[in-house]
Amino acid sequence: MSTSPSQTPGSSQTPDGPDGPDAPDSSDSHLLGPSDVRELAKALGVRPTKQRGQNFVIDANTVRRIVRAAEVRPEDVVLEVGPGLGSLTLALLEAADRVTAVEIDPVLAEHLPTTVAARMPDRADRFTLVHADAMDVTELPGPPPTALVANLPYNVAVPVLLHMLAAFPSIDRSLVMVQSEVADRLAARPGNKVYGVPSVKANWYAEVKRSGAIGRNVFWPAPNVDSGLVSLVRREPPKTTATRAQVFAVVDAAFAQRRKTLRAALAGWAGSPAAAEQALAAAGVDHRLRGEALTVEQFAAIAEHRPTPA
């Protein structure tokens, strides 16, 4: 199998390839259109897998829209997780100072520098590819990333996002594309029925909001779910004497049994229902509430009052 075609494929349409709403116009000639994606995948022998969340964007307008929504600045060092064939990478390289991309798939990882060099020779020295599982990445070559912009693999989107926010405090803005329901969950506020673990943990790091919807036909292959954009702007974490791990342990316990009151849901964490009630009282939180009503600051206050085991 060839992993390195000698040149980047052209852009002729073929009937059996992925089709999208917008073929690139001449000003987008370095971006990937539907036939470019199909031909690149074919040349590399890539068969997109669900397991790796491989749905490639085939629409130049969509990648431009993502870059605009991310407010990428000329001085930004952008971290992209899962660059795939390079659809978003090329648009990021137009706008940022540097792009560092982390890709798990060996064939995609090996070939992407070739695509970048062929499509954007003037910017190729500003691109770095790291072949790794994003969940294992704790350091990156080059200057620290200032922004995270990614069309995340859907099955690991939340853990990858939270991992990157924890591992790279230099990231002050993120714009991620995720499954629409996950976008709702990430951006949910207390009291919302989809508010849960991802909402609270994301809010530990950032102010989170939904930033638009993306249809299915801008991908190849088209997923069977809609997508949403989520914007995260770094904030100071809540002021607390508890560690992040201690706060997240309370969050996990509260939502593991989300139908139960906090007194019952936190019994295991505190040692007993009575101990949970005591910790909640000390934190100024009504023990009859459920986790879905609490802010991240309230979870932090509860974590500070965990009873010491006898």
Ligand SMILES: C[S@@+](CC[C@H](N)C(=O)[O-])C[C@H]1O[C@@H](n2cnc3c(N)ncnc32)[C@H](O)[C@@H]1O
């Ligand atoms: C939804 S596709 C996005 C591809 C490309 N950015 C685009 O928009 O066309 C997700 C990409 O993430 C990669 N990927 C999946 N799991 C990963 C992981 N744990 N770490 C790094 N990359 C991963 C896949 O191989 C794939 O290239």
